Amino acid sequence: MDEIKLLYKEAVDLLKQLITIPSFSKEEDQTADCIAHFFDKKQIPYNRVENNIWATNLYFDIYKPTILLNSHHDTVKPNSGYQLNPFDPIVTNEKLYGLGSNDAGGCLVSLLACFVYYYNKPDLSYNLIIAATAEEEISGKNGVEALIPQLPTIDFAIVGEPTLLDLAIAERGLMVVDAIVTGIAGHAARNEGENALYKAVKDIEWIRQYHFDKVSNLLGPVKMTVTSFNTENKQHNMVPASAEYIIDIRVNELYRFEEILETLKANLNADISPRSTRIKSTLIDPSHPIVQVGESLGSIYYGSPTTSDKALMPFPALKVGPGDSARSHTADEFIYLLEIEKGIEFYINLLKGVL
Numbered sequence: 001m002d003e004i005k006l007l008y009k010e011a012v013d014l015l016k017q018l019i020t021i022p023s024f025s026k027e028e029d030q031t032a033d034c035i036a037h038f039f040d041k042k043q044i045p046y047n048r049v050e051n052n053i054w055a056t057n058l059y060f061d062i063y064k065p066t067i068l069l070n071s072h073h074d075t076v077k078p079n080s081g082y083q084l085n086p087f088d089p090i091v092t093n094e095k096l097y098g099l100g101s102n103d104a105g106g107c108l109v110s111l112l113a114c115f116v117y118y119y120n121k122p123d124l125s126y127n128l129i130i131a132a133t134a135e136e137e138i139s140g141k142n143g144v145e146a147l148i149p150q151l152p153t154i155d156f157a158i159v160g161e162p163t164l165l166d167l168a169i170a171e172r173g174l175m176v177v178d179a180i181v182t183g184i185a186g187h188a189a190r191n192e193g194e195n196a197l198y199k200a201v202k203d204i205e206w207i208r209q210y211h212f213d214k215v216s217n218l219l220g221p222v223k224m225t226v227t228s229f230n231t232e233n234k235q236h237n238m239v240p241a242s243a244e245y246i247i248d249i250r251v252n253e254l255y256r257f258e259e260i261l262e263t264l265k266a267n268l269n270a271d272i273s274p275r276s277t278r279i280k281s282t283l284i285d286p287s288h289p290i291v292q293v294g295e296s297l298g299s300i301y302y303g304s305p306t307t308s309d310k311a312l313m314p315f316p317a318l319k320v321g322p323g324d325s326a327r328s329h330t331a332d333e334f335i336y337l338l339e340i341e342k343g344i345e346f347y348i349n350l351l352k353g354v355l
Contacts, residue, residue, distance in 0.1 A: 004117075004345060007117060007344055008344055011112065011340055012337065012340060014112070015096065015106065017034055018034060018108075018109075019087060019100060019101060020088070020098075022075075023074050023075055023100065025134070025136070026135060026142070027074075028135075031073045032048065032073065035053045035112075036048065039055055049146060049150050050143075051073075051142070052132070052134055052146065052147040053131070054130060056152075057124065057128040058119055064125070066128070066152055066154050067126045067155065067158065068151070068158070069111045069114065069157070069158050070130075070131045070133060070160065070309065071107045071108035071111050071133075072104055072108065072143065072144075072309065073100075073108055082332055083331065094336055095334040095335070096334060097333065098333065100333070101333050101334055102327045103161070103323065104321065104323070106322045106340050106343060107161055107322060107343065109340065110321065110322055110340055111158070111321075112132070113347075118351065124355045125355050126355055129151060129152070129154070139278065139309075139312070143309065144312055148313065155316075156284070156315055156317060156318070158351075160320070161310075162322065162335075164322075164323070165320060165321070165343065166302060166320065167294045167299050167318060168310075168318070169291055170216070170281070171219075171283075171307060172250045172251060172304070172306070173257070173281035173307070174248075174249070174250060174279040175257050175274050175275075175276070176246065176247070177261075177264065177272050177273065178244070178275065179200075179246070179270035179272045180244050180271050180273075181200040181244075181245075181271075182241065183195055183199060183239070185238060185241035186239040187238065187239070193239035193241070194239070195240065196231065196240045196241055196243040197231055197240050199243070199269040199270075200243035203269050204229070204245060208226070210263075212263070214255060218302065219252040222250065222260065223249070224248070224249050226245050226248075227248045228245060229244070229245045230244045231243045245270070247264075251280075251281045253282065253303075255281070257280065258277075261274065278312060279307050280311050281311075282313070282317065284318050289353070294320065294350055297350065320346075322340055323335045323343075
């Protein structure tokens with residue numbers, strides 16, 4: 001059997017196995033076991049950190065630069081719209097159904113196939129590390145962020161996420177901000193106090209109308225949305241002494257979170273506190289060799305509105321993979337079998353251009 005076709009068959013078989021195993025974020029131990037078993041069958045030594053499995057190519061050389069191949073094996077929980085069993089890998093009309101088939105199982109098994117293809121090839125220009133990681137769907141700290149310090153120095157990464165094999169060179173960052181406005185309590189009938197709700201409404205109107213100056217060609221403007229509002233009051237006749245709201249902020253690559261926070265502090269009545277500044281906006285230069293090879297294969301580059309583990313990587317990373325992001329987290333999730341086959345071929349040819 002042709003090597004690529006054999007890799008494709010093994011990739012589909014592995015994906016079917018992974019679909020049968022629930023692997024919600026923080027509960028990925030059994031899919032980690034399954035991936036470890038795959039390496040055992042291939043007689044490829046591997047390492048495990050928490051539920052992250054990683055391996056290096058046979059001729060790994062500490063004096064060579066290194067490429068990380070990464071995708072995740074955790075999933076979200078199936079939504080209520082499912083008609084099919086999310087853990088039953090059904091193939092119908094050349095589609096493979098199942099939770100995690102598209103996000104990001106198809107990418108993961110395609111990258112694994114690509115790694116196997118290059119595993120024992122000597123004289124590569126780069127080392128290869130493959131990492132199947134956990135907790136991506138919740139941006140957890142025990143996923144790729146915990147793994148990277150255990151790895152050799154990485155020069156750049158290919159992150160497997162469904163992009164229709166186009167090149168997501170930029171990615172929006174995400175910062176969630178909790179805001180608390182303080183007033184003075186009073187009786188509504190006597191026009192007492194300082195209404196925290198009114199102060200919060202002024203903040204929210206400012207957020208709605210404000211536009212940050214720097215607009216990205218790839219990602220557009222910074223986007224701020226108030227997504228939740230609450231006061232302490234449960235009765236009608238008390239002026240609220242405090243009000244709380246939440247801001248969802250999607251940042252382009254032209255701003256640091258610190259700049260965004262400084263602007264908010266200068267213009268809002270609220271005391272603000274970011275929940276995290278870990279999920280940064282990222283950009284790999286369009287002139288980077290791996291991007292140029294991707295373009296030569298017919299892919300276009302773009303800015304992705306969704307986040308991934310690319311945000312947690314302190315080195316350049318290109319997000320690309322088979323499948324369609326529009327199918328992620330949907331009911332009766334699926335990936336076309338042809339997408340997996342094309343994904344394996346694409347990853348092999350993408351690396352061939354730099355190896």
